[in-house]
Amino acid sequence: MVLDxxxxxxxxxxxxxxxxxxxxxxxxxSDVGSQSNPNSQVQLAPQMGFLHRIFNxxxxxxxxxxxxxxxxxxxxxxxxLNAKFYPLTAIVIGAFIAAxxxxxxxxxxxxxxxxxxxxxxxxxxMDIMRYTTPSIIAHNFIVCFCLVSIAYIQYAVLGxxxxxxxxxxxxxxxxxxxxxxxGDVHYGGEREFQNREFGCGLNTALSGRIVRRAExxxxxxxxxxxxxxxxxxxxxxxxxGLTVFFSSWPTTIWGYxxxxxxxxxxxxxxxxxxxxxVEINVKNAYGPYxxxxxxxxxxxxAHTH
Amino acid sequence: xxxxKEIPPNTLAMFGISGGLLxxxxxxxxxxxxxxxxxxxxxxxxxxxxxxxxxxxxxxxPSIGQIAMGMGIIAAMFGLAIVKSMPLAGPILAxxxxxxxxxxxxxxxxxxxxxxxxxxxxxxTEIAAGGALIIIGFSAAVAGNFDFMGSIIxxxxxxxxxxxxxxxxxxxxLHPFNACLGPDERQKRLLYLAGSTGAITMAIMGIAATMxxxxxxxxxxxxxxxxWLIFYKKFWDEVYNxxxxxxxxxxxxxxxx
Amino acid sequence: MVLLDPTTIIDILLIGLSGTxxxxxxxxxxxxxxxxxxxxxxxxxTGTVELAAGSGxxxxxxxxxxxxxxxxxxxxxxxxxxxxxxAIMLASTMLAGGLIYAYGVxxxxxxxxxxxxxxTGERQDIYxxxxxxxxxxxxxxxxxxxxxxxxxxxxxxxIYFVLMGYYTPLITTHAAAVAGVFTMGVFxxxxxxxxxxxxxxxxxxxxxxxxxxxxxDVFTSAIVSMLCGIIAIMIAxxxx
Numbered sequence: 001m002v003l004d005x006x007x008x009x010x011x012x013x014x015x016x017x018x019x020x021x022x023x024x025x026x027x028x029x030s031d032v033g034s035q036s037n038p039n040s041q042v043q044l045a046p047q048m049g050f051l052h053r054i055f056n057x058x059x060x061x062x063x064x065x066x067x068x069x070x071x072x073x074x075x076x077x078x079x080x081l082n083a084k085f086y087p088l089t090a091i092v093i094g095a096f097i098a099a100x101x102x103x104x105x106x107x108x109x110x111x112x113x114x115x116x117x118x119x120x121x122x123x124x125x126m127d128i129m130r131y132t133t134p135s136i137i138a139h140n141f142i143v144c145f146c147l148v149s150i151a152y153i154q155y156a157v158l159g160x161x162x163x164x165x166x167x168x169x170x171x172x173x174x175x176x177x178x179x180x181x182x183g184d185v186h187y188g189g190e191r192e193f194q195n196r197e198f199g200c201g202l203n204t205a206l207s208g209r210i211v212r213r214a215e216x217x218x219x220x221x222x223x224x225x226x227x228x229x230x231x232x233x234x235x236x237x238x239x240x241g242l243t244v245f246f247s248s249w250p251t252t253i254w255g256y257x258x259x260x261x262x263x264x265x266x267x268x269x270x271x272x273x274x275x276x277x278v279e280i281n282v283k284n285a286y287g288p289y290x291x292x293x294x295x296x297x298x299x300x301x302a303h304t305h
Numbered sequence: 306x307x308x309x310k311e312i313p314p315n316t317l318a319m320f321g322i323s324g325g326l327l328x329x330x331x332x333x334x335x336x337x338x339x340x341x342x343x344x345x346x347x348x349x350x351x352x353x354x355x356x357x358x359x360x361x362x363x364x365x366x367p368s369i370g371q372i373a374m375g376m377g378i379i380a381a382m383f384g385l386a387i388v389k390s391m392p393l394a395g396p397i398l399a400x401x402x403x404x405x406x407x408x409x410x411x412x413x414x415x416x417x418x419x420x421x422x423x424x425x426x427x428x429x430t431e432i433a434a435g436g437a438l439i440i441i442g443f444s445a446a447v448a449g450n451f452d453f454m455g456s457i458i459x460x461x462x463x464x465x466x467x468x469x470x471x472x473x474x475x476x477x478x479l480h481p482f483n484a485c486l487g488p489d490e491r492q493k494r495l496l497y498l499a500g501s502t503g504a505i506t507m508a509i510m511g512i513a514a515t516m517x518x519x520x521x522x523x524x525x526x527x528x529x530x531x532x533w534l535i536f537y538k539k540f541w542d543e544v545y546n547x548x549x550x551x552x553x554x555x556x557x558x559x560x561x562x
Numbered sequence: 563m564v565l566l567d568p569t570t571i572i573d574i575l576l577i578g579l580s581g582t583x584x585x586x587x588x589x590x591x592x593x594x595x596x597x598x599x600x601x602x603x604x605x606x607x608t609g610t611v612e613l614a615a616g617s618g619x620x621x622x623x624x625x626x627x628x629x630x631x632x633x634x635x636x637x638x639x640x641x642x643x644x645x646x647x648x649a650i651m652l653a654s655t656m657l658a659g660g661l662i663y664a665y666g667v668x669x670x671x672x673x674x675x676x677x678x679x680x681x682t683g684e685r686q687d688i689y690x691x692x693x694x695x696x697x698x699x700x701x702x703x704x705x706x707x708x709x710x711x712x713x714x715x716x717x718x719x720x721i722y723f724v725l726m727g728y729y730t731p732l733i734t735t736h737a738a739a740v741a742g743v744f745t746m747g748v749f750x751x752x753x754x755x756x757x758x759x760x761x762x763x764x765x766x767x768x769x770x771x772x773x774x775x776x777x778x779d780v781f782t783s784a785i786v787s788m789l790c791g792i793i794a795i796m797i798a799x800x801x802x
Contacts, residue, residue, distance in 0.1 A: 037599030037607055043487075051557045060367040060476065060483050063612035068476045072509055075469045079516040082464075097512075101505060105476075108498055108540065109484035115494065115547040116487025124544070127554040160623070161630040161738040163465030169472055170619040174651060177616030180599070180608040182658045189601035189667035199668030201691020202600050218557060231666045239658030246654065247624055247647040256632035256639065264646035268708055271653040275660050275704045276682070279671045282664040282698075288688035364595070364762040368611045368754045375750030378743060383793045386800035406789065410755065413782040418759045418775075454733075454801060462739040471743065 003157070008252050011157060015150055016245035019171075022146035023240030024233040026066060026175045027183030029139030031191075031228040032132060032221050033057030033106055035065070036180040038188025043113065044208035046120035052212045053125055055132045055221040056113040059105045062184075063176030066143065068105075070172030073098035073144040074151055074165035081164075087156070091148050099141035106136050132221050147171045150244070171244075178239045186232030191224055199286060311492045314356065318431060321349020322400070325438035329396045332445035336518055337525045339451075340507040343442025343474070344532070347503035348496055350435025351481040355495055357428035358482050362420075366486065369432065370479025374471055376406045377436025385441065385453035392452055399437045407433025432478070439474045443506060446525055447514045460517040466510075473509055477502040494543040497536050504533035574791035576724050581752045581787020582780055583717030588614045588756040589776055590710025591652065592703035592766040597695065604673045604696035604765050605703060606659055610757040611750075613652070614714050618749055621648030621715025626722055626742065640723045641716040648715025649708045656699050656707055663698040671698030675769045681705060696765075706766030714753075721745045725794060732801040744797075748790050752783050 003011065034042045035057045042054050059065040077094035081087065107129060114124040151167035154160045160167060192210045193202055214223045246267055254260035328342015350373065358366045384399025411429030414420050441451055447466050448456035461467045481498040485491075511526025545551055591613055592605035599607030606613060624647030625640045632639070663669055672689035673679065674696035679686055681701045690696050699707075725741035733740065759779035764771050 037596040037609075040596045041600065047488075053557065058483055058486065060370075060479055061365060061609055061612055063608075063616055064367050064371070064472075064476060064479075067472050071469045071472045075466055075509065075513050078464055078466075079512055082516050101509070104505065104537075105480060105484075105502075108501065108537075109480070111541065111544040111548075112481075112484035112494065112498060113487055114549075115544045116485050116490045118489040118547055118549045121549045121558060123550045123552050123555070123558065124548045125552060125554060154623075158627075159630070161626050162623070162742055163463070163468075163739065165465035165468045166739070166742060167623065169468045170623055173612065174616045174620055177608060177612045178651075178655045178658070181606040181613065181655050182662055184599045185601065185607045185659060185662045186666040188596075188599040188607065189663070189669075193600075201669050201694055201697065202602055202667075203691075203693030204597075204602055205693055207600075212557065232662060235658045235661050235666070239654050242654035242658070243620065243651040246650045247620055250646070251624070251628065251643070256628050256635055256643070258639065258642070261639075261642045261646055264650065268649055268653050271650075271657050272701070272704055272708065275657050275699065276701050278660050278664050279698075279701060282668075283670045283684075283689065286668065286670050288670070288685075289691050290688050362758065362762075364609050364611060364754075364757045368609070368757055371611060371615075371750045372754035375747040375754070378747040379751070379790055379793055382740070382744065382797055386797040389800060402793070406786075409789065410751070410782075410786060413786070414755070414758055417778050417782050418755070419778075420758055458733065458736050458740065462743065463736055465739070467739070467743050468746075471746070 011153060012245060012248055012252055015153060016241045018146040018150050019244035020237040020241035022143050022175055023178060024237030025139050025142045026179040027236035028225050028229055028233045029136060029143060030062050030179055030184060031187045031232070032139060032225045033136045034221055034224070035059065036062045036184055038184050038192055041188065041192050041208055041210050045210050046117050046122040048208035050209060050212060051122050052210065053128055053218050053220050055128055056110050057106050057136065058109045058113050061176065062180040063173045065102065065105065066176035067169050067172035069098045069102045069140055069144050070147045070168040071165050072101055073148045074168035077148050077152065078164050087152060091145060091152060095141050095144035095148055098144045099137045102140045103133050103137040107133055128220060135222065143175065147175065174243065175240055178243065179236050182239045183228060183232035183236035187224060187228050191227050201289065314352070317349045317352050321346045321435055321438070325442055326396060329438070329442050329445055329451060333450040336446050336449050336514065336521045337528055339442045339445030340510055340525050340529065343439045343446070344500065344503035344507060346435045346438035346442060347477045348499045350432045350439065350478045351495065351499035352492070353428045353431040353435060354479055355482040356424055357422060360422045366483040367479050370475040372410070373432040373436040373478060374440070374475040376410065376433040377403055377440050378471055380406055380433065380437045381440040384437070385451060385457065395451055395453070396441050399441055400434050403433040403437035404430050435478065439478065440470055443470045443474055443510050446510045447517055449518050466513045469509060469513065473506045477506045489547065491547060494540060494547060497540040497543055500536035501533055501540055504529050504536055508533060570795055573724050574788055574795065577721055577791030577794060578784050578788035580717040580720035581748055581790065582784045583713045583720070584614065584618060584749060584752040585756045585779055585783035586776070587618065587710045587714030587717065588753055589760065589764060589772055589779070590713060590767055591707045592699060593763055595763045597763070601663060601667045601669050601697040602694045603763060604698065604700065605763065606656060606699065610760065610762060611753045614753040615749055617648040617651045617711040618714035618718045619746070620651040621645060622718045622722060622742070622745060623647060625719035626738065629723065629726060637720065637723050641719040644715035644719025645712035646715070649712040652707050652711035656704055660699050669697045671700040672696045673700050673703065673765060675765050680768055702768050703766045706768070718745060718749060721748055728795065728798045729801070732798060744794055748787060751790070752787060755779060755782055755786065
């Protein structure tokens with residue numbers, strides 16, 4: 001314990017808040033460029049004859065690309081701190097350089113993927129490139145700033161044994177893993193296939209048949225952020241915020257004892273129960289897709305009598 | 306596409322190994338050479354990733370870059386640390402160790418996990434070896450030489466730059482194929498992109514090296530940016546050549562769907 | 563020969579065990595890959611490798627912090643800290659992901675691999691929407707995922723503990739950086755191997771695939787991790 005209890009709780013709350021912002025923005029950043037798993041549909045669409053005006057940001061999986069941006073930011077920040085910069089300035093410059101490099105990777109993936117789809121006649125739209133890339137850089141800057149700040153606080157204030165780039169990298173991987181597991185479902189499961197009935201499930205036969213028209217004009221990636229910011233992004237933020245907060249909370253209060261581990265198990269049990277409650281609620285609200293055969297027969301028999 | 310002339314894998318492997326080792330051995334005289342050697346290894350291993358990932362791995366392209374760096378870092382640490390009396394043998398020993406680990410994992414993937422990818426063993430060996438060279442090359446560019454206890458631990462591990470070498474190096478290797486994936490993927494465009502990602506990594510290492518080495522770090526940074534500009538331009542030339550059409554803006558062309 | 567010393571052999575076996583735990587973890591975590599991101603398959607909508615690594619590395623942060631500030635912590639407590647960190651990361655992810663499936667895409671949770679959930683006993687097949695392999699994260703997948711992440715975090719904590727024991731006497735202040743990087747290397751090798759084994763997707767412990775692929779993946783991981791263990795200890799030999 002480096003700090004007293006009140007102070008360490010305050011620091012923990014700050015970390016949780018930074019993580020929530022980072023998580024939310026990370027998911028929106030992956031929607032503005034269309035990355036990770038839902039991007040398989042954007043990639044598939046031209047092959048199905050659905051040419052589109054959506055950015056194809058296939059840098060790599062989200063954990064890897066965000067890890068890269070965070071570790072770059074961490075290294076630049078370390079260099080600047082070493083040159084006696086004020087920490088906030090160092091983090092801002094570090095995050096900016098990392099975000100610009102991230103933007104470069106985004107341009108090469110859009111150009112590269114479209115150039116590899118020549119036989120489907122998918123054009124490379126330069127206006128999409130021009131106004132989507134700055135938006136990607138802007139989103140990534142905020143993510144990177146929050147993650148490097150978390151790493152800085154953990155390293156400089158809490159005294160973690162790892163360095164800033166190491167901690168930033170791990171949080172970058174985690175934010176990417178959470179973003180692609182949580183928020184991307186909202187983009188891939190709903191936004192890309194918004195033209196079918198809400199809640200009908202997504203038949204595999206629909207693959208690649210993405211929505212290409214917007215509320216006004218042709219849909220582009222900026223329209224997708226607008227939609228996902230309503231639910232996908234905030235839910236991702238909650239995911240990362242909970243992770244950062246609850247992974248340190250038991251040991252902050254109860255110290256490094258088995259008691260803290262038992263509290264951790266209780267938190268896990270509560271989360272499992274919450275998931276179960278959601279499951280029950282949803283099943284009752286929506287009902288099954290197909291009726292049970294035996295039950296159906298019983299009902300029809302009852303009707304004939 | 307098969308009708309286009311491609312550079313054969315053996316030529317690229319020769320280029321990657323000889324260029325990589327040459328750069329690493331020159332790094333005590335001129336640290337920037339380490340990064341240049343690593344770029345040779347990036348180009349080679351990006352092409353190896355392309356050959357194996359074409360078969361579809363089931364988990365996407367990036368996983369293979371990750372395992373390559375995982376194997377590479379273990380082998381690089383081993384190779385550099387174990388040679389106390391003759392440090393010059395370090396990089397070669399790391400290369401050999403990485404190849405052995407890669408071969409073993411490739412053999413298991415092929416024969417125990419049964420992935421049924423004919424080039425699996427060869428490519429796994431190549432990318433592990435490439436990964437080790439990338440890690441040693443970029444580390445040497447930041448540390449000034451490849452002495453594990455004397456330079457690499459205090460100058461690359463302690464300040465966390467190793468993580469950037471590890472992660473951005475993996476990205477440099479896996480991004481080219483991931484970004485060019487598609488039916489009309491071409492080797493030439495991928496090689497230019499590999500040069501570009503390698504040069505970006507070099508520039509980041511240059512920033513880190515200004516902290517550890519001072520002026521020679523600035524040389525790495527500037528040369529990295531110049532190389533990046535050249536490769537990035539070349540990549541875009543290929544994109545303009547290959548893409549169906551490059552247009553400022555416009556409606557979606559009419560298709561059957 | 564240093565390698566034949568009994569404590570050294572035990573340490574090599576422990577590193578082998580931790581690699582195996584990480585490998586097992588990948589099989590427990592319900593991952594549906596790209597189809598799950600479109601609500602076309604049960605599980606979490608991302609790749610196996612990153613999810614295992616993401617949760618396991620959060621575990622590495624918590625266990626390393628404990629190792630640094632509680633000198634009396636024994637190996638079990640360090641492993642428990644890693645397990646807790648990793649499990650909380652995965653549980654938060656699945657909980658938030660479940661909210662999206664429930665209210666963003668509006669599909670009931672259902673597994674396509676079993677007819678009834680082994681824990682709640684609820685029917686699954688009638689809730690699977692047309693043309694898909696299930697969707698969302700049913701209770702069995704949630705529990706399986708939490709257990710899996712805990713195994714991965716414990717594995718990461720164990721390697722770190724063993725390596726710190728080796729490196730701290732030799733290179734004191736540099737030990738955490740070297741051990742951390744090495745742990746990460748072992749982590750990635752051991753989370754990619756089983757991902758190839760499961761072919762990118764698995765629902766968790768109840769999936770028929772689980773029984774089919776676990777033996778060969780665990781065998782591969784155990785051999786490769788012990789090789790890594792031998793290398794780690796030989797690196798320590800080079801530090802004197």
